[in-house]
Amino acid sequence: MDVTGTDINNSSLQRAVTIVALANVAYFGVEFAVALAIGSVSLFADSVDFLEDAAVNFLILLALGWSVRARARMGMALAAILLVPALATVWMAWQKFTVPIAPEPFALSLTGLGALVVNLSCAFLLARFRHHSGSMTKAAFLSARNDAIANVAIVGAGLVTAFLWISAWPDLIVGLGIAAMNVDAAHEVWTAARQEHREAA
Numbered sequence: 001m002d003v004t005g006t007d008i009n010n011s012s013l014q015r016a017v018t019i020v021a022l023a024n025v026a027y028f029g030v031e032f033a034v035a036l037a038i039g040s041v042s043l044f045a046d047s048v049d050f051l052e053d054a055a056v057n058f059l060i061l062l063a064l065g066w067s068v069r070a071r072a073r074m075g076m077a078l079a080a081i082l083l084v085p086a087l088a089t090v091w092m093a094w095q096k097f098t099v100p101i102a103p104e105p106f107a108l109s110l111t112g113l114g115a116l117v118v119n120l121s122c123a124f125l126l127a128r129f130r131h132h133s134g135s136m137t138k139a140a141f142l143s144a145r146n147d148a149i150a151n152v153a154i155v156g157a158g159l160v161t162a163f164l165w166i167s168a169w170p171d172l173i174v175g176l177g178i179a180a181m182n183v184d185a186a187h188e189v190w191t192a193a194r195q196e197h198r199e200a201a
Contacts, residue, residue, distance in 0.1 A: 027050050032047035040108055046147065055081060089176065101168055103161070112155040119144050146184075150177070154174055158170075
């Protein structure tokens with residue numbers, strides 16, 4: 001029996017999404033533990049984002065065989081999921097405002113660097129599929145891409161805190177920036193999913 005190009009693409013996408021989901025779950029545990037240990041808003045935001053990314057990728061695996069309309073509905077649900085890290089970050093930032101202690105800068109930068117390696121690897125795996133299966137894979141790719149950008153900022157916040165400004169503010173600013181990026185990604189995915197739903201209807 002011949003295997004179609006679509007079957008091959010779906011098989012490759014399933015493999016890539018599975019790897020990305022497992023990598024996100026694993027690094028969530030690492031980053032969340034460090035965030036709590038050093039009191040970092042940016043690492044907390046990024047760790048919640050890793051957990052959200054894992055959920056997005058597991059949902060993509062679940063919905064790959066669905067109709068275009070059903071996938072579009074799932075895309076809209078994923079847009080809402082993308083807002084979760086933003087809300088969690090605002091809560092953590094509020095807690096930090098009351099006790100503005102700078103996180104340990106080298107642990108902050110090192111953990112952010114590890115997250116950058118994971119997210120760049122995930123973005124590379126997903127890049128070729130970002131236009132496959134519509135808004136769902138777009139959501140996964142945008143998440144990995146935005147996380148890589150955020151990780152560069154986290155490393156920078158740690159270096160600034162270590163060498164220029166011993167303050168909680170670099171970490172807070174980066175954490176709130178991550179929240180803003182998640183809101184923007186959620187808007188992009190929602191728009192794409194709505195368009196798919198209209199076309200399918």
